Amino acid sequence: MAFLLSLVLLACAAMGPALGFGTIDTGGQHREHERITRAAFAAGFEPATLDYLAGHDREFGAVGAPDSDEMADPAAHCDDADYLDGDYPRTESTAVSALTDCVDHLRQQFRTGLDSAADLLDGNGEVVPEEVTASPECNPKERDEERAKCTVLESFGRVLHGAQDFYSHSNWADQADPARPIGDDNPPGLHRPGPSPLLDLRGATVARPPEGFTTGCYVLQDQVPGVGACRLRITHAALNKDRGLIDPVTGRATSPGTPRGEVADNFADAVAGAIAESRRQWDDFGTELISRYGRDRGERMVCALTHDDPVRDCQGSSRNRYIVIALAGGLVVAVAFLLARRSRRTHR
Template sequence: MRRAVLGALGALAIGGQALAFGTIGSLGQSTEHEQITRRALACGAITPCIEPLTLDELAGKPGTFGAVGYPDGSTVFLTPRAHCDNGDHATFPGYPRTVAQGNQALLDCRAWMANRMDEAVTDAGRLLDSAGRIRAGQVTLDCTFAGDMKGRAKCDVLQDLGIVFHAAQDFYAHSNWVDRLSPPYSPTNPPGMGQSGPAPFIHLRSLPPVPPQLISGCYDIPESKCGDRIRHEALNKDKGPIGVAIGAGTTTRGAQNGNFQRAVAAATADTQDKWGLLRERLAARYGPQRAALMACAIAKDDPVRDC
């Protein structure tokens, strides 16, 4: 886990309003990104699963952000597309942002995820040698996630996946996809779409247009810079307990009508789907036999022995 940036940048990211589903276990956060990732990919939740030591690197554990928390503990934390922020537009009179501007921010977020998924597929190519054998030196753990600096192949794939998962999970926390609200609507109570489950818009197997009602909130530091726009604070469902059951959300939006629970459930299902997408993409590029061995090397704690 990289720590160099966690002082100045990490403190800024978690002090005050959270930028995303939580990555720490204090300041009102409950390691939500970690819990969603574990809920989605731990053994017993899905097959093939991510084994415990590898999952610690991907999801994080006490004292680390893990790959999925990396965007909140690095220079990426102020990059709107990494969190699906700034996708706002509205029909309220005089609203200071067009539909095209809001949609472009959402498209940028999807492109960010697609590009990092491409990177994961490319980095996975270094897991095997030319004879199709796992390269032992490329699959050891104790990863250091450091910007775009390349290291061991497995750690690089985990970082790529963590960045994809983080943005996808934030999509559900920061947009109105799952929100069920009652009028009157306003910039502080924007309408929701009332959906359940993953959004086809960020499926990444196809590229449908932005759904007409889809928005996310403006995020800035301080958030007052957003002026009269719909703010992150009005939409976010970032905080709440996640265990065997999903608890009630603790943000204003998340606490209403099961919005937090639906956001977590959708984020969990989407995380599982993107793990499946990676395996599909590996097979498409490298062929089914090499792809299966690559997926095993990513998921297993001791792939040299177990794959």
């Protein structure tokens, strides 16, 4: 299935750039989403769990899921929130509305993941083995996938995908080409670091974007100047920093593969922002688990979501109590035995 999807994505790549940082390792892409995710979480997730979250070989992983079933949804990739001050074919309020759609879409995935986490533990706060097993490997494309750990990580992976695309598809982290005038083919750059306050998924509203903020308009025939619905607009082709080489351990980004990415350090800055944003989203997700389910259960959920063997590594407090009780009971029996033995010796 992943191979067939790769062929579809390759065909799309031949007609125009991919919808975001790359998911496959062909057609000019270098599995950028996987590499960003690995660089962000190499120290926090154990290997098999990270394989599912980030993807590996021909598996898209949770972070790649939107490139299999949400390719045409601009909200999943933070596209179409384009605006340029002056004579522009759409209003600023329309662009802000498109950005709000993106944040709301990611926020819904964030909350779905929080909801699904309830099934990781039983009523006593213990990890449920069948809900966290990694065999067979989770598959985000299987609609009958019901294991809690799989569904939580899929939702969070979809959050990561859109949050990472935000840095590639917008001008939040980049700079305009100083050798050319500002226009729809060379929009301004804000050159800001990640994480961005625009992607606060714990909140209930969306912060107003700073002056000059824009993403790009995307249609299948993605080019500069724009055509069709993107005519006279800032396009994804003009703004994206989707392609290049990323070290999956250090996050070092080199060899940018798009025109905007080649300006200054734009590709490296977009990758750095995406890594910082990914870590912020996980920190926020863990904080929300604790806020919703309490510290003990929330921390155990975080353990279950990051460890390859949660049943072994994430024992609950009730199980610990049973162990303490058993040890205490054994100690009482041992003391009683010694006292009885001493008493028999005294009466001899």
